[in-house]
Amino acid sequence: NKQPLFTPELTAEEGTLLRCGQNLPVQPGAQYHHSSHCEPPSQNLHLQENPHRDARSAGFQTALSSSSLSGGVNGCHALSSYPIKQEGYKLGSALGDFSGGMGAGRRELDRLSSGGGSGGGEGNLATVLSLSAMAVTVYPFNNEDGSSLLALSPSSRHSARPNTSGLKRRCLSVASQSASEGIDIAANICSSQMSCVNGLRTNSSSPTAATFSHKPLPGPQLPSPSTSSCLLPLSSSSSSSSVSSVEHCEDVGSMQPGPGVGSSEGLGLLIQPGAVLDSCTATLKQEPVDEFSPSEEELFQHHYHYLTSHGSHCGGHSHHHHHHQTGPPRLSMPPPYHLHQYMGSGPGALLHFQSQQQSPPSGLLAQPKPTGLVEQQVDDREDVFSDKQVCRWIDCSAAYEQQEELVRHIEKVHIDQRKGEDFTCFWAGCVRRYKPFNARYKLLIHMRVHSGEKPNKCMFEGCNKAFSRLENLKIHLRSHTGEKPYLCQHPGCQKAFSNSSDRAKHQRTHLDTKPYACQIPGCTKRYTDPSSLRKHVKIHSAKEQQVRRKVRVKT
DNA sequence: GTCTCTGTTCTT
């Protein structure tokens, strides 16, 4: 159906002329307005009233210039006057004149980004809040006996791909026993874009958290107390009522309690009976399945427990910290890879409470999402933050209006600053689980999984598809051009394919190498790919059930 | 930064 606007008969230039620049708004003189989440939280650094285009968008579609694709799909660099944000946007500066006014934008970007915005802002935090933060984020690291957040009950260590539609406001409650600490904590933890720890108090009725006494334990420490959590003021109530500090977390974008929060076992050291750990969640969409995340059932159980024992609710009041860029300033970089590995006795656990927000940026909501392992979106919070691009890098909860801003943020704050370090993705819930990439560029590309950035747009008329990777765009373009460079190597077979993967799959049919065998007793069916096998098993099972039903009816 | 191979998943 899709007729290429430029056919192979057209020259590359013709094709380029015709196609380049579609749907690519130009904003000359645009200045980079970086909303660093490192700025003091009191300011409106989160909302970009006038979101500016990234100067780097000035890069032209040059990436395809080296493409060997037939049909004249040869890139736009020569003739396009539009700053197409494509894979090659990095070339923007190199292109010089091509980038036009955008070059100035880039310089402005550099100036701004180097000039500040990365300050600490530690002073903005009250001591008590810092202590609360420690209670939430540091303490888990220090457990030596594995009974902390890191020590997950087997039941909590299973995968969950929850359809969170039923949890538009997920309130998670955990009431657990702390045998060793003797601390009564009424914690209202709203972990999401901001992790809110509210109402930390001691048995002595002191409203301060200063008496929170956890003994430092050996083991890796966080570089510094993470203050990424939004720490609401302590409850003024000195009552021993465990429900005294039920707060409303309405600025919560999303969260999905991770292993620690979801597991009362995990929090057992911290929370005494009656203590309340209440997560009011709001999930924009699902991040990749975290096999260590609590299941929906667990979440519900905790919630139910809380509701029944404390009569709590999530629709509280007060403490309306509506920061779009949420959370206090970052104080430190995420812990290095080895620390995460240490924490990794419950991978994801150390993603502390932020990691529990299993919601990828909402920007992906509008796009057809890959249905693979990487991300599963569940738009169950259209009412909150649905228009925000949220950074879920560990210890970060920056939110932006525009996806581009999030992309810039990720690159600037989380990738560029990891010079010389391992190139590890610390995105909450990332299935890579802190396995570093061997190159910065790889991490950069990988982050598109989370940001949803797809800078490689198909230039064919009527095709609005976009791809995160240039290679995949090239393969896609072959579906337009009909190019099938991968010939089946089986003697006598003339089949051709647009990519080697499909060819390999096809060739397996020749070799009868069907590694995916049906495990159903008596069934000898085999398939070349797991997808087909699953389909078969499904049908097989359905048939068997039918047979069983018939047998039952007869008897 | 790109190419290529490879594997997975979903859809047709």
Added chain:
DNA sequence: AAGAACAGAGA
């Protein structure tokens, strides 16, 4: 089984 999309990894 093919087509398409996505993404990891090594060269």
